[in-house]
Amino acid sequence: MSLHIAPSRARAQVPTATIERLPAYLHVLEHLRDAGITTVSSVDLAARSGVTSAKLRKDLSHLGSYGTRGVGYDVDFLHRSIADWLGVRQPLDVVIVGVGNLGHALAAYRGFAGGGFRIVGLIDVDPDVIGRTVACGDALITVRPLADLEFIAGRAQIGVIATPDASAQAVCDRLVAAGISLILSFAPRFLSVAPGVEVRAIDMSVELQILAFRQRQTPLSAGAVSA
Amino acid sequence: MSLHIAPSRARAQVPTATIERLPAYLHVLEHLRDAGITTVSSVDLAARSGVTSAKLRKDLSHLGSYGTRGVGYDVDFLHRSIADWLGVRQPLDVVIVGVGNLGHALAAYRGFAGGGFRIVGLIDVDPDVIGRTVACGDALITVRPLADLEFIAGRAQIGVIATPDASAQAVCDRLVAAGISLILSFAPRFLSVAPGVEVRAIDMSVELQILAFRQRQTPLSAGAVSA
DNA sequence: TAGATTGTTAATCGATTAACAATC
């Protein structure tokens, strides 16, 4: 990586692969903390996260030096350090477009609050759904019509697309036009967006296909236990 | 990769990264086919899939030679070839444990049938939900009690865990004990399983955190447009 | 001091990319 551009914020580039694992560590650390465990070794934490200890130590070493040789990591301190580093402490506002079964499931999802996210808006087109109140963590949010999308999106940083496939691209375009640059999509279609907008797409069917194929290709497990 | 073991089924190992992209190509090809487009170039197909054309050609080259130089790929032939190769033609049976909002969303998901999956069972603990009939694609499936898990699992190859976090590991253990070796989990916790069992976990909160962080780290887009 | 465990090094492995010869 050597895209020098700009006065460069020194923070030595952390590998993508590492970033994608950090939330998992965070989650395990929360479990440990809740269980009253105060210290953990890289071997233990790694096993609970489904990675090797070498990989875990390498990952953490990119963020800094948070452990004590001969002892391990302080659960609470490491958790705070990673959370700070990821920027989880400063919650991001989320708008969900499409309040069907999936939208409801997402709204009800307890993990959001803990992960530093706050649902600030729910949008749908169905007259039967518009106006209904949905419990999102502690808050009660009223479902608003599609016409209000721009207004609501203006208050959010993240847009979640949980609409049918056919409407996904249109919704995506409107979200981007309203200033959203982070989109999580559950529609089984590739969304094209302007440069600078980050899209992460989850397609259940694709996930199942990958899973099914992996098994077929490795009939005699090569270590198994995945995250 | 050189894990020689066993009489080795020659089929030259295809890279994991390639396998994970194949379902996306498949999906775009379906769109093209439905739109009546019969031929597509690697540049076009790649753009619609969110990858570079070099990567696409390299990926396809691992499966075989399905294009025509100077012309491109026949949409229908390439689709059939990839589908055959992935083994999508022979549908896999799925049991979903946990029929809350997420379970319902999964059951209603149209993409499953097209992707070569068939839902054969729904399990829940809630007396209000047990006995209810849910439309899964064409089929109507009745939600059965947790006690029936082993019976239903015996008829399935894939288990989907859509229960609350607290029950996930227990359900996972029972699925594995019942002979399931492919598990897709939506519980935000790491599941430990015996070697040979493949687990793929999707945690919405983790997905959002990765998304949010990516944006923070690349303030001036480095190409953007992701799959 | 002896035992334990981190943080880092260097070697290996796998994935991406650009370029182009082969060929329609």
Added chain:
DNA sequence: TAGATTGTTAATCGATTAACAATC
């Protein structure tokens, strides 16, 4: 033939791993 596009090569890049010196 001229133009287009594949399939493959070789170079680059990034991620994983094992081993160990540093240090509690």
